[in-house]
Amino acid sequence: MRWFLVGLVAQGGCFVRSLRAAAPIRPFSTVLLDPGHGGMDNGGMSRPLPGGRLLEKDLALDTARRVAQLLRSRGFHVVMTRTDDRFVDLDERVKVANRLGPGAVAVSIHYNATGDRSIRGAETFFWHADSHGLATRIDRNLEAVVGGSARGLVRRRLRLTRNPTIPAVLVECAYLSNAREASLVAQPQVRERIARAIADGIVEEARFGDEGIAAVPEIWAPLSRGSEGRKVSKQSRKKRHRKHHISASVESVDPAQALPCASVLGGKLRASVNGWL
Numbered sequence: 001m002r003w004f005l006v007g008l009v010a011q012g013g014c015f016v017r018s019l020r021a022a023a024p025i026r027p028f029s030t031v032l033l034d035p036g037h038g039g040m041d042n043g044g045m046s047r048p049l050p051g052g053r054l055l056e057k058d059l060a061l062d063t064a065r066r067v068a069q070l071l072r073s074r075g076f077h078v079v080m081t082r083t084d085d086r087f088v089d090l091d092e093r094v095k096v097a098n099r100l101g102p103g104a105v106a107v108s109i110h111y112n113a114t115g116d117r118s119i120r121g122a123e124t125f126f127w128h129a130d131s132h133g134l135a136t137r138i139d140r141n142l143e144a145v146v147g148g149s150a151r152g153l154v155r156r157r158l159r160l161t162r163n164p165t166i167p168a169v170l171v172e173c174a175y176l177s178n179a180r181e182a183s184l185v186a187q188p189q190v191r192e193r194i195a196r197a198i199a200d201g202i203v204e205e206a207r208f209g210d211e212g213i214a215a216v217p218e219i220w221a222p223l224s225r226g227s228e229g230r231k232v233s234k235q236s237r238k239k240r241h242r243k244h245h246i247s248a249s250v251e252s253v254d255p256a257q258a259l260p261c262a263s264v265l266g267g268k269l270r271a272s273v274n275g276w277l
């Protein structure tokens, strides 16, 4: 096992540190692009628009295709976990990443949605220290296009940020639940700008590595309680925003922090919990 976690009890909480080293950055020429969701899994969605609701699975695939084209034009070998509207299990996505091995990075592309329609902005998730530079560069470029949220760059263990053995980042390009952002990302030219921002971040990381990147932030998180496992099983079929809250508890992180779109957690919450912890 290439990594492990250290929890230091401090005033009722703990500091969590991933010890998978950040440096030296491994050069990479292969990029795995992972369009979120697909098939029966729509992901998040917008409110009804004149052309119908925007589905996260469609926007993620469209954006990933654009990123792929941009990267290939710059000489990268690009692999995609899906190229059409089909369901791909989260663990299968991780397996694809791990089969690529050294010399590759993974970027999962999503659009977020939440019950609070005022929340907006791009968010970029990473977990391992060796993914911090890539996440930082993508987030910087994306925020210049979409605008940042209060969260922006978020260190969070998700199945797609924790389990890949290669540097892995999950990008939430914008909030479909925010009317302004939904109207923007409905436009192909805006998605092209988003794709270019993601591609630029990848290219910069390949070129410069972690040079100039700030230290990896530590996470302060309250300790989990033994009862939370039961809460999950009882409430796993509740509304999506409840899933968010419960999952945050199980994951031992501050529930006020950003969470990715609910379906990143997987089809069944119990399976997701196993994947997260």
Ligand SMILES: [Zn+2]
Binding pocket: 036, 037, 043, 044, 056, 110, 111, 261, 262, 263, 264
């Ligand atoms: Zn998603």
